[in-house]
Amino acid sequence: MTREFKFTGDQQQSQVTSIPEISSPMPRPPIVPYTPEASLADDNTVFNQTEKGKKETIGGLPGKEFTSPTDIPAGIKTEASQEWKPLLEGVLKRRGFYTNAIEEIRTSVPFPDIILIPTKSQLKTTFFRGFMNELVPDKDSAVYGTEVSSGVHENPFGPETLEGAKNRKKNAEEKALSGKTGDEELDKKLNQMRKEGKPVGYIGAFENGMVAGRTDTEGNIYLDLKKTEYDPNEEHFDIAYAIIHFPPYAPIIAVSPPEEAVRFDPRDADASAATGFNITAGQLMKERLAQEGVSVDKQNWHGYTVQKEITAGLRPESDAGFDRFEQLAGVLFDAFYQLAQQIKEASE
Numbered sequence: 001m002t003r004e005f006k007f008t009g010d011q012q013q014s015q016v017t018s019i020p021e022i023s024s025p026m027p028r029p030p031i032v033p034y035t036p037e038a039s040l041a042d043d044n045t046v047f048n049q050t051e052k053g054k055k056e057t058i059g060g061l062p063g064k065e066f067t068s069p070t071d072i073p074a075g076i077k078t079e080a081s082q083e084w085k086p087l088l089e090g091v092l093k094r095r096g097f098y099t100n101a102i103e104e105i106r107t108s109v110p111f112p113d114i115i116l117i118p119t120k121s122q123l124k125t126t127f128f129r130g131f132m133n134e135l136v137p138d139k140d141s142a143v144y145g146t147e148v149s150s151g152v153h154e155n156p157f158g159p160e161t162l163e164g165a166k167n168r169k170k171n172a173e174e175k176a177l178s179g180k181t182g183d184e185e186l187d188k189k190l191n192q193m194r195k196e197g198k199p200v201g202y203i204g205a206f207e208n209g210m211v212a213g214r215t216d217t218e219g220n221i222y223l224d225l226k227k228t229e230y231d232p233n234e235e236h237f238d239i240a241y242a243i244i245h246f247p248p249y250a251p252i253i254a255v256s257p258p259e260e261a262v263r264f265d266p267r268d269a270d271a272s273a274a275t276g277f278n279i280t281a282g283q284l285m286k287e288r289l290a291q292e293g294v295s296v297d298k299q300n301w302h303g304y305t306v307q308k309e310i311t312a313g314l315r316p317e318s319d320a321g322f323d324r325f326e327q328l329a330g331v332l333f334d335a336f337y338q339l340a341q342q343i344k345e346a347s348e
């Protein structure tokens with residue numbers, strides 16, 4: 001049995017990956033990190049792994065197969081649950097990666113002393129610090145947040161999601177270079193790093209947005225990342241982008257694969273569109289469900305929707321527990337892995 005995942009919406013032939021199912025305690029088809037066609041990227045942006053990298057991933061990287069993240073500490077504690085949620089266990093199993101994939105990141109990527117993320121959101125900064133604690137537990141990179149504008153709607157639609165991520169990266173870099181992040185302590189550290197010739201790392205964004213798509217009779221998901229007009233007769237999904245820029249290496253852009261897209265309830269997608277996407281579908285979903293006595297997090301409604309779809313037979317049981325944190329962790333992991341591949345190829 002194979003499952004196919006496609007991006008559409010480009011004039012060029014869409015990229016298609018067909019991968020066989022695997023047998024494991026959490027049966028999933030391995031997912032190859034991939035993104036829309038390179039036409040969406042800037043000239044200096046490395047948009048994806050090379051063909052060589054993709055073949056290596058599909059065929060299975062050499063080394064011991066990943067079975068349990070016993071060497072990875074727990075990842076994130078939210079104020080709502082006060083419980084630690086490991087992030088990378090599901091990410092690695094879902095992708096069918098082997099242990100040396102994470103080792104490549106840990107040994108190849110030169111993590112800078114400071115990583116600047118373009119948000120002051122406690123949810124996102126806590127998430128990213130937890131993610132880093134799992135990904136590179138022996139690194140001491142200090143994570144700082146700075147508030148910047150995305151320049152797009154509150155609930156980005158279609159290409160706006162990538163545009164917003166690029167804007168956040170650009171604005172965060174400009175703040176850092178000007179020494180005007182709004183954090184006096186951080187500005188002093190950034191100025192000192194510049195004097196010493198040390199690079200600052202930027203996480204341009206881990207940005208969510210809505211895209212049009214469809215599901216075929218076998219459950220394969222097709223996403224149109226370029227569509228700009230909302231059509232209420234189509235399905236709509238939440239996806240995530242991540243941008244990583246660790247100079248002197250070129251920026252990396254990754255997007256969550258279709259299998260990790262989460263379907264919007266059409267009532268909430270339509271309602272957000274009716275506001276001109278100035279109110280998020282998550283906020284409107286929270287308000288709608290509150291009238292039914294159901295409580296959901298407007299920023300992490302994904303787990304609720306995924307569980308409903310599992311119950312309805314629309315998603316496999318192995319998706320249990322999948323939420324926005326794991327979606328974001330997945331796209332960040334893909335971006336870091338692509339960066340490791342870029343560094344590895346540059347040294348060959």
